[in-house]
Amino acid sequence: MKKIFILVLFVSTIISAQKKDFKYALTGIKKVVLSSDTAIRVEVGTTQELILSDSNNNDKHNNDHFSEEKSSTKEDKRKGLTAVYPEGKDDTNGYGFSISKEGDILYVTDLKSHFQRHGLFVKLPKNINISVDAENLGSIYMEGFTGEVEASANVGKIEMKNVTGPITVDANVGKVNIDFVKVSQKSPITISTSISEIDVAIPANTQANLELKTQGTVYTNFDFDMPKKKGLPNVSGRKSIVSKLNNGGVKIYIKSSMGNIYLRKK
Amino acid sequence: MECRDIENKLNDYLEDNLSEIEKSEVEHHLKTCANCQQELAELKSFLAVLDNDTMETPSANLKLNFEQMLAQEIERHNPKVVQLKPKTDWKSYLRVAASILIVISAFLLGKYQPNKTSSIEKNTAQVLTLLEDNSASKRILAVNNAEEFTSKNTKIIEALINRLFFDKNTNVRLAAAEALSKFSSEELVRDALIKSLETDKSTIVQIEVITILSKIQEKRAIKPMEKMLENEETPQYVKQQLELNLSTLL
Numbered sequence: 001m002k003k004i005f006i007l008v009l010f011v012s013t014i015i016s017a018q019k020k021d022f023k024y025a026l027t028g029i030k031k032v033v034l035s036s037d038t039a040i041r042v043e044v045g046t047t048q049e050l051i052l053s054d055s056n057n058n059d060k061h062n063n064d065h066f067s068e069e070k071s072s073t074k075e076d077k078r079k080g081l082t083a084v085y086p087e088g089k090d091d092t093n094g095y096g097f098s099i100s101k102e103g104d105i106l107y108v109t110d111l112k113s114h115f116q117r118h119g120l121f122v123k124l125p126k127n128i129n130i131s132v133d134a135e136n137l138g139s140i141y142m143e144g145f146t147g148e149v150e151a152s153a154n155v156g157k158i159e160m161k162n163v164t165g166p167i168t169v170d171a172n173v174g175k176v177n178i179d180f181v182k183v184s185q186k187s188p189i190t191i192s193t194s195i196s197e198i199d200v201a202i203p204a205n206t207q208a209n210l211e212l213k214t215q216g217t218v219y220t221n222f223d224f225d226m227p228k229k230k231g232l233p234n235v236s237g238r239k240s241i242v243s244k245l246n247n248g249g250v251k252i253y254i255k256s257s258m259g260n261i262y263l264r265k266k
Numbered sequence: 267m268e269c270r271d272i273e274n275k276l277n278d279y280l281e282d283n284l285s286e287i288e289k290s291e292v293e294h295h296l297k298t299c300a301n302c303q304q305e306l307a308e309l310k311s312f313l314a315v316l317d318n319d320t321m322e323t324p325s326a327n328l329k330l331n332f333e334q335m336l337a338q339e340i341e342r343h344n345p346k347v348v349q350l351k352p353k354t355d356w357k358s359y360l361r362v363a364a365s366i367l368i369v370i371s372a373f374l375l376g377k378y379q380p381n382k383t384s385s386i387e388k389n390t391a392q393v394l395t396l397l398e399d400n401s402a403s404k405r406i407l408a409v410n411n412a413e414e415f416t417s418k419n420t421k422i423i424e425a426l427i428n429r430l431f432f433d434k435n436t437n438v439r440l441a442a443a444e445a446l447s448k449f450s451s452e453e454l455v456r457d458a459l460i461k462s463l464e465t466d467k468s469t470i471v472q473i474e475v476i477t478i479l480s481k482i483q484e485k486r487a488i489k490p491m492e493k494m495l496e497n498e499e500t501p502q503y504v505k506q507q508l509e510l511n512l513s514t515l516l
Contacts, residue, residue: 031400105400129401150402152436166403170436172469187403188410190437194469195503251410255440257473258503 022092024050024099029106031148032124035133036097036110038117039156042132044144045123050108052095053121085111114138134158139174148186157196165189165250171196180266183208188251198256201264207249212263213240214256220263269295272302276309390421397425402435409441413448423449427458436468443474450482464490473507480511488515 026032026048034040045051083090088098088111096112110117114137124130124145131150134140139156142149142163150168151158157174160167165184169176171193178191178199183206191198197216202208212218224243240255254261272295278284279292296303393415396408409429415422426449429442443462449455463475472494479487494500495508 131402148401148403150435166401168402168406168435168437170440170468170470187401187407190403190406190441192437192440192470194473251407253406253441255470257470257507 022052022095022097024052024106026050026106026125026128028104029101029128030104031129031131032106032108033131033133034108034122035135036117036120037114037135037138038110039119039139040122040132040134040141041120042122042124042130042140042142042145044126048125049123050106051123052092052097052108054119083111087111146184167191175199180206182206183250183252185250188253190253190255192253192255193259194257195259196256197259197262198254199262199264200254201266202252204265205246207246208244208252209248209250210243210245210263211240211251211253211255212261213254214261215258216256216260218261218263220261221265222263269299269302272296272299273305276302276306280306280309280313390415390419393422394425397429402438405429405433405435405438406441409438409445413445420454423452423455427455430458430462431465436470439466439468439471440474443471443478447478447482450478456482456484456486460484460487460490463487463494469501469504472504476504476507476511480514483515485515488512491515 032050034042078094083094083096085096085098087109090096090111091099096110096116098107098109098111100107100109110120114135126145127147128145129148130142130145132140132142132152134151134153134156136154137156138153140151140153140158140160142151142159143161144163146164148166148168149160149163151160152170153174154172155174156171158169158171158176158178160169160178162179162181164180164182166187167178167189169178169191173194173196175196176191176193176198178201180200180202183189183202185207189208191200210224218241222243222245224241254263272292275284275288275292279289284292296306389411393408393411396404397412399405399408409426412422412426423446426442426446430439430446433439433442439462443459446455446459450459459475459479463472463479466472466475476487476491479491491508491512495505495512500508
């Protein structure tokens with residue numbers, strides 16, 4: 001009796017889990033372009049597919065008896081209808097995303113507004129190229145990708161862990177925190193913000209041509225060969241620090257208009 | 267007449283080369299001088315010995331030997347002459363080879379020149395295609411490479427301006443603005459930078475363009491900058507930059 005109960009519970013959780021997630025096979029796709037105005041968390045999945053799910057926030061809602069009832073009545077109302085948004089039609093079974101394919105690029109665009117979306121959880125293959133745009137208020141967290149990563153945010157922060165690059169990041173007000181597991185020599189790494197601080201950690205043996213530019217201050221535990229300039233003192237504060245790490249390599253350009261830069265040696 | 271003179275003339279006397287007067291003088295003297303008579307006799311006998319001595323003709327054998335030796339010598343010389351001929355030929359061959367070498371090297375030099383220009387064209391094409399790449403990082407790489415070109419390369423400059431205006435990625439626009447600042451002597455570039463100040467929504471790009479415009483002392487930027495300063499939507503930190511850089515422009 002107990003065993004059957006556990007089995008039923010297990011099956012029902014699987015069914016509910018399947019209901020929750022949207023999956024899309026990524027055959028022939030080299031790059032995924034994702035945009036959403038919410039807290040986006042992208043992690044490495046085990047399959048060659050895109051998996052979309054609402055973040056843990058939604059689970060709380062489901063646990064709440066009242067909201068569950070509410071959502072079920074909502075689902076009844078939606079029967080036989082599809083959601084339509086100003087930017088397009090829902091391609092994701094009620095997830096509110098439009099999906100379109102152009103060549104080997106897959107565009108995944110959030111159709112819902114910031115107010116309707118409470119976090120997004122995405123799983124993608126480890127080596128795929130990813131471009132994430134958190135639009136105005138969204139933030140980005142990514143972990144473990146070895147492909148090329150582009151991330152853009154305005155107010156929200158951008159955080160990456162165990163990435164290799166090439167990486168192109170721009171934030172405006174939000175902080176940027178990137179932790180490289182190793183630095184790919186393929187193409188340049190660029191990180192820029194206007195007023196927020198940038199915190200980057202790279203392995204000690206990284207070969208790179210470094211350029212750091214800010215009106216704030218640069219803090220590091222790397223030993224740079226600082227080019228000694230005679231003559232005029234640095235008045236404008238717009239000059240950049242250019243240095244080679246371990247005899248040089250890929251270009252790493254870190255620029256903050258006004259924020260501090262922290263470059264850490266791992 | 268003395269005996270010495272006569273003695274000198276004796277030889278001619280015997281050979282009958284003297285004039286009549288001299289001859290009679292010599293005969294006259296000979297009759298009186300026994301010394302000279304003896305001298306004459308000795309001379310006569312000496313000449314007789316010479317006359318009697320028959321000319322020794324070389325034997326036929328000798329002639330044969332000589333001709334053999336001559337033939338040998340000619341033979342020995344002849345191959346040398348033959349050897350010498352090709353030697354002089356080698357020199358002329360060398361001359362021909364050198365002239366051919368010069369012609370070929372001149373041709374190759376000429377060929378290398380167009381090669382160089384075509385490699386620039388090739389690089390331009392490479393950078394232009396890379397500027398359209400899907401990957402933002404690759405586009406930034408292309409923008410960085412584009413900085414290496416001269417300001418005469420309008421294709422590259424136009425492509426960079428295109429990136430500054432239309433690239434979706436902020437960092438590519440930023441890199442394009444920085445690259446264009448190196449071509450700021452071009453009117454085209456200055457116009458583009460002013461235009462981008464009015465249109466770009468990203469504050470990072472705005473701040474970068476503001477600093478570039480004040481650095482190149484572009485007075486035409488004052489108006490749009492003042493306009494931005496008056497705009498309420500402009501964030502405070504951008505206004506700070508505007509005030510700072512306007513002061514250096516005015």
